[in-house]
Amino acid sequence: MTPAETPTQFYGADIAYVHDAGFSDFARAAADEVLRRMPAEKAAVVDLGCAGGVLAERLSGRGLEVVGVDLSAPLLELARQRAPDARFVQASAFEVDLPRAAAVCAIGEVINYQHDGTDLGPDRLTGFFRKVHDALVPGGIFLFDAAAPLRVGKSVRRGWTEGEDWHVAFEVAEDRDADTLARRVVAFRRIEGIWRRTEETHRQRLWPRSFVVAALKEAGFTVEVLTGYGDLPFPGSLIGYCATKAHA
Incomplete structure (x- = not known):
C-alpha cells in the first residue's frame, strides 16, 4: 500500500477518480434539466464545480458552448478528456469571471463548500447570486442544489x-x-x-432554504424549489433551486 495523499487536498487525484466513477448521477440528471429549461437565446452554459465533466460532455455534445469551472486540477483533467469541445478553467466558483450565459449550473453542493481560503458567509453568497444574475441573458436560468441544516440525520x-x-x-x-x-x-x-x-x-456551510430563496429574490430572480433533477430525487436536506432571470 502506498502512502496517503495529504488530507489538506481538495479532490486530489484518487478522490477525484472515485467521485467521477461513483458519484456522477446528479450531474447526468441535471444536464437534462438544463436542456429542458434553458432559453432559446444563444449563449454559453457555465458549469460551476464541473467535476469530471459529465454535464459538460452531454451539453457540448448537443452543440452548446460550455465553460466548466473547478478548483481541482485532477477533476479538470478528467473533464478535458471527457468533453474536449468544452472550455475549462481552474478557479473558485465564487471568484471566476462569468461570461454571458444562457444557463449557470452548480451541481453537487457547490455553493456549500468552504475550500478556497475565504469566509463563506451570507453576504458573500448574496453577492455571488447577484453576479450570476448579471451574467445571465433575459430568461436565463441558474440551476443548483444546496445542503441545508439537518443534512446529517444524527450528530x-x-x-x-x-x-x-x-x-x-x-x-x-x-x-x-x-x-x-x-x-x-x-x-x-x-x-x-x-x-x-x-x-x-x-x-x-449549510444554507437554510428560506435564506437561499430570499437571497435569490433579492438578486432579481424568480425561484422554483426542486425536490430532484428529473426523476432522480434529492436525499434529505439537499434542496434544488431553479432561479430564472426575468425577460427584458
Missing part, C-alpha cells in the same frame, strides 16, 4: 460504498449551532494491483 453519520477498483468510507459530522458540516473521506484505489489510501476532509 455523526458513517457509511461506505465501492466500485470495481475503489472503496470509499465517509464520516459526516454536523455542527447545528454553526450550520456547518465536516465530511471526512477515506478512499482506497487500486492501481496496477496496488491499493493506495487517500484521505481528505471537506467542510461546508
Whole structure:
C-alpha cells in the first residue's frame, strides 16, 4: 500500500477518480434539466464545480458552448478528456469571471463548500447570486442544489460504498449551532494491483432554504424549489433551486 495523499487536498487525484466513477448521477440528471429549461437565446452554459465533466460532455455534445469551472486540477483533467469541445478553467466558483450565459449550473453542493481560503458567509453568497444574475441573458436560468441544516440525520453519520477498483468510507459530522458540516473521506484505489489510501476532509456551510430563496429574490430572480433533477430525487436536506432571470 502506498502512502496517503495529504488530507489538506481538495479532490486530489484518487478522490477525484472515485467521485467521477461513483458519484456522477446528479450531474447526468441535471444536464437534462438544463436542456429542458434553458432559453432559446444563444449563449454559453457555465458549469460551476464541473467535476469530471459529465454535464459538460452531454451539453457540448448537443452543440452548446460550455465553460466548466473547478478548483481541482485532477477533476479538470478528467473533464478535458471527457468533453474536449468544452472550455475549462481552474478557479473558485465564487471568484471566476462569468461570461454571458444562457444557463449557470452548480451541481453537487457547490455553493456549500468552504475550500478556497475565504469566509463563506451570507453576504458573500448574496453577492455571488447577484453576479450570476448579471451574467445571465433575459430568461436565463441558474440551476443548483444546496445542503441545508439537518443534512446529517444524527450528530455523526458513517457509511461506505465501492466500485470495481475503489472503496470509499465517509464520516459526516454536523455542527447545528454553526450550520456547518465536516465530511471526512477515506478512499482506497487500486492501481496496477496496488491499493493506495487517500484521505481528505471537506467542510461546508449549510444554507437554510428560506435564506437561499430570499437571497435569490433579492438578486432579481424568480425561484422554483426542486425536490430532484428529473426523476432522480434529492436525499434529505439537499434542496434544488431553479432561479430564472426575468425577460427584458
